[in-house]
Amino acid sequence: MQPATPTSSVLGDRSPADFLDTYWQERPLVVRDALPDFRSPLSPEELAGLACEDGVESRLILEEGGEHPWELRHGPFASEEFLHLPETHWTLLVQEVDRLIPEVGALLDRFRFLPDWRLDDVMVSYAPTHGTVGPHIDNYDVFLLQGAGHRRWQIGTEPVDDEEIVPDLDVRILADFEAEEEFVLGPGDLLYLPPRVAHYGVATDDQCMTYSVGFRAPRHQDLVGNFLQQAMDTVGPDARYSDPDLSPVDHPGEIHDDARQTVRRLLRDLVRDDDAIDQWFGQYLTRPGRDREAVPPETPVTDDELTDMLRAGHGLRPGPVSRLAFIEHDDGSVTLFANGSPIDLSPDRAYAARLVTGRQQIPSDALTPHLEDDAFVDLLVALINDGLLEWDAA
Known part of the structure; x- marks a missing residue:
């Protein structure tokens, strides 16, 4: 929808x-x-x-x-x-x-x-x-x-x-x-x-x-710098250059082709995985700016309370500090990114990402048809209790 x-x-x-x-x-x-x-x-x-x-x-x-x-x-x-x-x-x-x-x-x-x-x-x-x-x-x-x-x-x-x-x-x-x-x-x-x-x-x-x-128009320097920082975090802290097949060199001052190839492979492997790049990009784009954090509600909502409120006609809207976006994958599954955190949704639950993103008001009648899906209810409850969705007073 x-x-x-x-x-x-x-x-x-x-x-x-x-x-x-x-x-x-x-x-x-x-x-x-x-x-x-x-x-x-x-x-x-x-x-x-x-x-x-x-x-x-x-x-x-x-x-x-x-x-x-x-x-x-x-x-x-x-x-x-x-x-x-x-x-x-x-x-x-x-x-x-x-x-x-x-x-x-x-x-x-x-x-x-x-x-x-x-x-x-x-x-x-x-x-x-x-x-x-x-x-x-x-x-x-x-x-x-x-x-x-x-x-x-x-x-x-x-x-x-x-x-x-x-x-x-x-x-x-x-x-x-x-x-x-x-x-x-x-x-x-x-x-x-x-x-x-x-x-x-x-x-x-x-x-x-x-x-x-x-x-938003992120600087290329910021995009590259943030990606490389995350890529560094995926590299083992104790991993080091090694050359077990080293042969005698013709000249000790030369940087040999084998060494160059080894380093090229290390660096290229960091950007070869499209799924990893997409994962980083979704997290990067949905992190709130200006060092803000979402504020959870004083009283957490329960599954039953959510269901009752929605059935009574109360809709939802994004919280004051909320960035939600999603990426759809070839197999029909979706990754929903919520303030920098990825949430994986199976193909039969991918519909949820379209319901909770892309608008300032989420009417109750868009949500109530799916209240028999316990996992969907759990997702809404989690987003509300994390401060990413809130009740719409309109």
């Missing part, structure tokens, strides 16, 4: 296939009334309240009115700090609001035409008039949805290969930004930007709230 398709698109009259073929990682796109009925689930005051909480990543950028131009401050903040901010020229940014506010997390369902593992988080920003973070580039794809108020955008149209940064500032601002397009976005309007396309957004009123849906 596939996750429910969103009832409206964020791409206007474009199909996901057309968007991916024409715009994705190629060129910017503005979609007017992408979500015409969207209203910011948060007020500026509520966003400021989140920025005061421990464990919430937040920033204040003051172009003017700080201790120096473009001052960067990191949260958590004391509420009194917001009382002393200047009237204009500052911006508050809060990361991972999707894990804090379910209504914001529901935005991710609008982007399910993209792989779940590529979705990073929803950052929400508030700025009074003239608030901005300056002209800059990001190294990842981003959809910028205007939630309230208006923001004027100036953008480039082509990725920037080598940028020049203004020196000695707290934030990375382009020194040579030249706009090629300019427009103002209002509530429900959307801007898509490919990686490394320069952009400069400035609030034009005191209600400006922008929802940034960012995407």
